[in-house]
Amino acid sequence: MGNKLLLDQGSGGLASHRLVADVFLRHLANPVLARMDDAALINPKGPLAVSTDSFTVDPIFFPGGDIGCLAVHGTVNDVAMLGAKPLYLTCGFILEEGFDLDDLERIVASMARAAKKAGVRVIAGDTKVVGRGAADKIFINTTGIGEVVSSRPPSGHRARPGDAVIVSGTLGDHGLTILSHRQGLSFEAPVQSDCASLNRLTLKLMQRLERVHVLRDPTRGGLATTLNEIAQQSGVGIHLEEPAIPVKPVVASGCEVLGLDPLYLANEGKLICILPGKLADQALAVMRRDPLGRDACVIGTVTAENPGKVVLRTGLGGRRLLGMLEGEQLPRIC
Amino acid sequence: MGNKLLLDQGSGGLASHRLVADVFLRHLANPVLARMDDAALINPKGPLAVSTDSFTVDPIFFPGGDIGCLAVHGTVNDVAMLGAKPLYLTCGFILEEGFDLDDLERIVASMARAAKKAGVRVIAGDTKVVGRGAADKIFINTTGIGEVVSSRPPSGHRARPGDAVIVSGTLGDHGLTILSHRQGLSFEAPVQSDCASLNRLTLKLMQRLERVHVLRDPTRGGLATTLNEIAQQSGVGIHLEEPAIPVKPVVASGCEVLGLDPLYLANEGKLICILPGKLADQALAVMRRDPLGRDACVIGTVTAENPGKVVLRTGLGGRRLLGMLEGEQLPRIC
Numbered sequence: 047m048g049n050k051l052l053l054d055q056g057s058g059g060l061a062s063h064r065l066v067a068d069v070f071l072r073h074l075a076n077p078v079l080a081r082m083d084d085a086a087l088i089n090p091k092g093p094l095a096v097s098t099d100s101f102t103v104d105p106i107f108f109p110g111g112d113i114g115c116l117a118v119h120g121t122v123n124d125v126a127m128l129g130a131k132p133l134y135l136t137c138g139f140i141l142e143e144g145f146d147l148d149d150l151e152r153i154v155a156s157m158a159r160a161a162k163k164a165g166v167r168v169i170a171g172d173t174k175v176v177g178r179g180a181a182d183k184i185f186i187n188t189t190g191i192g193e194v195v196s197s198r199p200p201s202g203h204r205a206r207p208g209d210a211v212i213v214s215g216t217l218g219d220h221g222l223t224i225l226s227h228r229q230g231l232s233f234e235a236p237v238q239s240d241c242a243s244l245n246r247l248t249l250k251l252m253q254r255l256e257r258v259h260v261l262r263d264p265t266r267g268g269l270a271t272t273l274n275e276i277a278q279q280s281g282v283g284i285h286l287e288e289p290a291i292p293v294k295p296v297v298a299s300g301c302e303v304l305g306l307d308p309l310y311l312a313n314e315g316k317l318i319c320i321l322p323g324k325l326a327d328q329a330l331a332v333m334r335r336d337p338l339g340r341d342a343c344v345i346g347t348v349t350a351e352n353p354g355k356v357v358l359r360t361g362l363g364g365r366r367l368l369g370m371l372e373g374e375q376l377p378r379i380c
Numbered sequence: 381m382g383n384k385l386l387l388d389q390g391s392g393g394l395a396s397h398r399l400v401a402d403v404f405l406r407h408l409a410n411p412v413l414a415r416m417d418d419a420a421l422i423n424p425k426g427p428l429a430v431s432t433d434s435f436t437v438d439p440i441f442f443p444g445g446d447i448g449c450l451a452v453h454g455t456v457n458d459v460a461m462l463g464a465k466p467l468y469l470t471c472g473f474i475l476e477e478g479f480d481l482d483d484l485e486r487i488v489a490s491m492a493r494a495a496k497k498a499g500v501r502v503i504a505g506d507t508k509v510v511g512r513g514a515a516d517k518i519f520i521n522t523t524g525i526g527e528v529v530s531s532r533p534p535s536g537h538r539a540r541p542g543d544a545v546i547v548s549g550t551l552g553d554h555g556l557t558i559l560s561h562r563q564g565l566s567f568e569a570p571v572q573s574d575c576a577s578l579n580r581l582t583l584k585l586m587q588r589l590e591r592v593h594v595l596r597d598p599t600r601g602g603l604a605t606t607l608n609e610i611a612q613q614s615g616v617g618i619h620l621e622e623p624a625i626p627v628k629p630v631v632a633s634g635c636e637v638l639g640l641d642p643l644y645l646a647n648e649g650k651l652i653c654i655l656p657g658k659l660a661d662q663a664l665a666v667m668r669r670d671p672l673g674r675d676a677c678v679i680g681t682v683t684a685e686n687p688g689k690v691v692l693r694t695g696l697g698g699r700r701l702l703g704m705l706e707g708e709q710l711p712r713i714c
Contacts, residue, residue, distance in 0.1 A: 058600025058646075059705025063609075082613065083535050084461040084596060085431035087528065097419035098470035098523060099506045102514075127418040136432035138521040140474070143711075170523075172433045176712055180436075180516040187472040187521035189432060189504075194421065201417050262418060266392025275397075279416065312392075371393025377477075378510055 049147040056141065056175025065173065069151055073158040074137075074168040086169035088134055090193050095132075097124035098189040104378040106153070106183055108227050110220075110238030111314075113186055114153035118160035119241045119314055120265065120380060121190035126245035127261040127317065129199045129252045130192035135161060136170040138187040143178045153184065164243035166190070192245075196252050204259040205280035209348040210326035212319040214247065214333055215240070215341040216292045217269050221311025222300045224379050231303070235296040242315035247336045251319060254332050260320035265380055267371040268310040272318060273356045274370045283352030286368070288360045290345045309358075310371045312379045320348060383481035390475065390509025399507065403485055407492040408471075408502040420503035422468055424527050429464035431455055432523040438712040440487070440517055442561050444554075444572030445648075447520055448487035452494035453577045453648055454599065454714060455524035460579035461595040461651065463533045463586045464526035469495060470504040472521040477512045487518065498577035500524070526579075530586050538593040539614035543682035544660035546653040548581065548667055549574070549675040550626045551603050555645025556634045558713050565637070569630040576649035581670045585653060588666050594654035599714055601705040602644040606652060607690045608704045617686030620702070622694045624679045643692075644705045646713045654682060 054061040071080065078086050099120045106113040118135065125132040137157070141150070161168055219240040226237065244263065251258055260280075264272040269291070277284045293301075293308045301308050315338060319329055326344050333339030356368040388395040405413065412420050435451040445453075452469065459466040471491070475484070495502055553574040560571065578597065585592055594614075598606040603625070611618045627635075627642045635642050649672060653663055660678050667673030690702040 053711045054707060057705055057710055059605050059644075060703070061706070062601070063704065081535065081537070082609070083537075084458040085429035085464065085524070085526070087427060087429055087462060087533060089427040093421060093423040095419035095421055096468065096470060096504055096525065098472050098504050098521070100472040100474050100508045100521060102474060102508045102510050104514075124418040128421060130419065134430065136430060136523050138432050138434040138472075138523075140434050140436060140519055170430055170432050172521075174434045174436045174519075174712075176436050176516065179513065180438075180712075181519070182510065182514040185474055185508075185515070185519065187432070187434060187506075187523075189470050189472075189521075189523035190419070191430065191525070192419070199421060201415065203415070203417075267396070271393050275416070310393075369394070370397065371391055372395070373388060376391055377387045378508075378514075 051141055051143060051145040051147055051175060053143045053175055053177060056173060069154055070171055073154045076167045078167060078169040088169060090133060093194040095125045095128035095130035095192045095194055097121055099124060100185060100187040101380060102185050102378045103380050105227055108239055109223055111241040112153055112156050113184060114156035115160035116241050116314060116380060117186040117188045118157050118164060119243045121188040122164045122166060122243040122245050123263045125190040125192035126248040127263055128194060129196040129261060130194045131249060132166050132190050132192035132245050134169045134191040135166050136189045137168055138172045140181050140185040141175050142181045142183050143175055145183050164245055200258050200261040202260055202262060202276045202279035205276050205282050205320045205348045206259060207282060207348055207350040208323050209259055209320045210323045210344050211284060211346040212329055212342055212344050214317045214339040216294045217313055218293055218297045218308030218311035220314040221379055222297045225304060226300055233296050233300050237296050237300060240313060240315035242338055244317050244338060247338050250332050255321060255325055255329055257325060258319060258321045262318045264313050264316060264318055266312050268312060270309040270356060270368040271370045277356055278354045281353050283349040284346060284356045285349050286346035286358045288358050290343060292341050292343055385475055385477060385479040385481055385509060387477045387509050387511060390507060403488055404505055407488045410501045412501060412503040422503060424467060427528040429459045429462035429526045429528055431458035433458060434519060434521040435714060436519050436712045437714050439561055442573055443557055445575040446487055446490050447518060448490035449494035450575050450648060450714060451520040451522045452491050452498060453575045455522040456498045456500060456577040456579050457597045459524040459526035460582040461597055462528060463530040463595060464528045465583060466500050466524050466526035466579050468503045468525040469500050470523045471502055472506045474515050474519040475509050476515045476517050477509055479517050498579055534592045534595040536594055536596060536610045536613040539610050539616050539654045539682045540593060541616060541682055541684040542657050543593055543654045544657045544678050545618060545680040546663055546676055546678050548651045548673040550628045551647055552627055552631045552642030552645035554648040555713055556631045559638060560634055567630050567634050571630050571634060574647060574649035576672055578651050578672060581672050584666050589655060589659055589663055591659060592653060592655045596652045598650060598652055599646050599648060602646060604643040604690060604702040605704045611690055612688045615687050617683040618680055618690045619683050620680035620692045622692050624677060626675050626677055
């Protein structure tokens with residue numbers, strides 16, 4: 047049973063207005079959104095960070111989250127990685143005719159909770175409905191806007207030899223959760239997505255440590271791909287110590303079963319922080335005081351050697367190049 | 381033949397980076413986008429107008445445009461309707477595995493031309509690839525940011541009794557083009573989408589006529605639905621003179637064939653301007669000097685009677701209520 051979405055609810059007419067009022071405005075209401083003009087009017091200060099992301103994750107509900115809160119966390123985090131304070135989100139929904147309206151409401155309510163927790167407001171939205179089979183249930187685009195709080199925002203271009211490479215916690219949780227859930231696998235211990243908004247953690251880092259060089263969240267493509275991007279943008283090498291890289295035992299064994307490498311799996315609530323080596327302890331102290339940075343640790347260093355490359359020193363002392371994610375097909379992970 | 385999109389190109393790994401470099405950056409490049417951090421850094425002035433819109437139009441190529449330029453025009457126009465100067469766009473692509481890469485390139489090139497013409501820069505983007513059958517070819521979300529140039533931005537809440545209601549040109553062109561193209565119909569005269577960016581026209585209006593009360597582009601749901609929204613937001617009545625409403629003969633006859641009402645069809649390059657009646661001639665003069673406002677005319681007035689309603693006086697002198705679009709199924713018109 048349950049109410050199903052009709053094509054008409056995307057027509058822009060009366061049925062659309064009712065859907066917007068009943069579902070979207072009810073959960074996401076705020077004075078800016080409530081004006082319902084063609085565009086929202088905001089008055090932020092100073093330079094801004096802007097990021098956009100579309101979410102097509104399958105399944106749409108998974109242990110630890112759903113496509114709604116993920117769409118908030120993902121974009122909040124991208125804005126936060128510029129050392130900015132995320133303030134505003136826009137949301138674009140593409141919905142399939144026949145989609146369950148109770149599921150839609152559950153997703154929108156989850157977005158509202160995630161937005162409230164992250165301190166951002168949804169200021170503009172759009173809903174399109176396409177015929178059965180023209181989309182898979184629900185896709186969400188979010189665009190985030192935040193105020194830049196630092197005079198020198200962190201950037202993938204700013205890694206320098208001698209910098210320490212820190213991660214805020216264990217790797218691969220989100221990716222393994224989605225892939226194992228999709229395949230109907232269960233493990234001895236529960237595994238769940240790490241999806242969370244990191245903006246309070248990044249703000250603390252920026253306030254206490256002016257000299258953060260790079261902040262980046264290793265989502266699609268995982269740690270290895272993100273570090274390759276940074277190595278190339280900054281023209282530096284990155285050397286990692288494999289034994290130092292935190293991976294939950296259940297994720298490590300799940301990866302073995304599925305033939306996956308946790309260093310290439312998506313994370314949705316973790317960040318990479320690169321800053322001068324002598325500040326590493328201070329950064330770790332800040333991160334470990336935050337629940338989302340409890341397992342933070344130094345995993346490597348930035349080098350002048352091997353510019354553009356990421357080199358992993360394994361537990362046995364061998365070295366291997368970690369390239370970007372290549373040839374694997376892990377669609378709809380976020 | 382032709383190159384087809386692979387799932388791998390949405391993985392976030394090496395294949396994704398190549399796609400971004402080969403297609404997106406090549407056409408849309410600018411210094412902000414080129415930094416390729418998690419978020420873009422911009423430094424706009426003063427209050428901002430922000431709007432988001434997803435585009436799912438079917439067919440993706442149609443007479444007068446394509447989903448790419450439409451995604452630029454649509455969001456540029458929404459920002460412009462706040463009397464703002466659109467400056468920045470973000471783009472989120474959701475692509476179906478197997479989508480033709482030549483078509484993708486044609487669409488991105490069309491976006492680039494439309495953005496250049498409108499004077500906006502694409503500052504951030506995202507690409508997701510979903511499996512065959514999980515989306516229909518290509519969906520595009522654009523979010524636009526513009527600087528508000530007026531101390532009292534136009535708003536759907538500001539229509540006042542005595543105001544004139546002006547449209548910038550003929551109605552129904554886009555909607556009829558899409559629907560007839562989809563059904564394989566052709567008419568004696570060519571019909572094509574009016575899709576265009578109206579921001580230069582709105583800027584002229586705002587500069588010459590401080591007292592513009594409402595600007596709104598009548599897209600999905602058409603003129604009738606948009607005027608109902610304004611009547612409700614402002615708590616006023618809107619009286620229209622049917623003979624004054626401009627509709628191209630080919631659109632009028634096409635609508636008769638298909639059983640459609642041009643007042644409910646989507647427009648993608650037209651605006652409604654509502655302002656004090658005594659300024660109507662001045663506004664018409666400004667609009668008619670612009671190629672996109674050549675056919676501008678006054679179509680009605682704002683009244684204190686019938687608050688929240690739109691009343692149409694027909695050519696025969698009768699009156700009827702024009703409600704919002706209701707019960708019709710015209711999906712994927714934009």
